[in-house]
Amino acid sequence: MDTNKLKFTIVIPIYYNELNIPHTVPRLQNLQNLLPDFTLEFIFVDDGSKDNSYKLLLKEKQKDNRIKIIKLSKNFGSMSAIQAGLTIASGDCVGIIAADLQDPPELFIEMINKWKTGKKVVMATRTDREESLSQKMFSNSFYYLMKKFALEDYPNGGFDFVLLDKQIVNELNHVQEKNTNIMSLIFWLGHDRETIPYVRQERKFGKSRWTFSKKIKLFIDSFVNFSYAPIRFMSFVGVITALLSFMYGIFIIINAIFGAVSLQGWTSIISLISFLLGLIMVMLGIIGEYLWRILDETRKRPGFVIDELHE
Secondary structure, three states, X not given: OOXXXXXXXXXXXXXXXXOOHHHHHHHHHOHHHHOOOEEEEEEEEEXXXXXXXXXXXXXXXXXXXXXXXXXXXXXXXHHHHHHHHHHHOOOOEEEEOOOOOOOOOOHHHHHHHHHHOOOOEEEEEEEEEOOOHHHHHHHHHHHHXXXXXXXXXXXXXXXXXXXXEHHHHHHHHHHOOOOOOHHHHHHHHOOOEEEEEEEEOOXXXXXXXXXXXXXXXXXXXXXXXXXXXXXXXXXXXXXXXXXXXXXXXXXXXXXHHHOOOOOOOOHHHHHHHHHHHHHHHHHHHHHHHHHHHHHHHHOOOOOOOXXXXXX
16 A cells, blocks of 8 residues: 555445445445545445345455445444444545445545645535435425524535545544434534535435434434524423413403403313423423433443444
């Protein structure tokens, strides 16, 4: 290996990607022809896949010693898989890309050119998606709320295809935050960054395992970790409810003294109690999300467990 060359590491989380691997690996390897001044390193992180992904990766490693494989003990989630990959990344710059080829690896060339100008974070931001209307609506709503209530200037289309300077990687490894959105954490660090727009392509091989429940968890993790909006919403609703209750109490007292308006049965009272109890339960749920994450951090359990490492 030429020690004078810069090193470019690519981290690829793997989860049920056996149909993608035969296409993804050669396309990533082809980047070497486009980046002759760099030494490439590929880190595949098997996030508890139950298909043949891991076996296929081992076969690819036998043919290419630039490939490193991390096998996690179970499915910890894509964010944890990325964090695991970053812990052994040794490149001068590190790229993160999904294994399904919806993000074009060739865009790394332009991203590296931006990095060479001094940008420590280069984000490929989605201007559009070749996906279903429901997927577009969920994604657009999520990133709108992130920009509105959590991280100002967050890219409209979001990003999870990114290039990082090794300084950023070191900082992320130092943070070691669990139950987080690592992309939002990268943005929160606040270093000099650049964006490159692109259209996310349609998935051609395999079925996405990015389920609705995982999307909801990411949504909650993002807002709990990066936004005060849920707590402020609770405070606002609490103040408004208290004022309305106070005004209603005054109305009841005046009515009892003067008998101006006859009170009608229990229907309105039961409806009001049901509404307020429902509101209290929602608020307790929000508080519970914060408390559970505090408990999870204090237990000091790792965000992921490496079962096997092939370097």
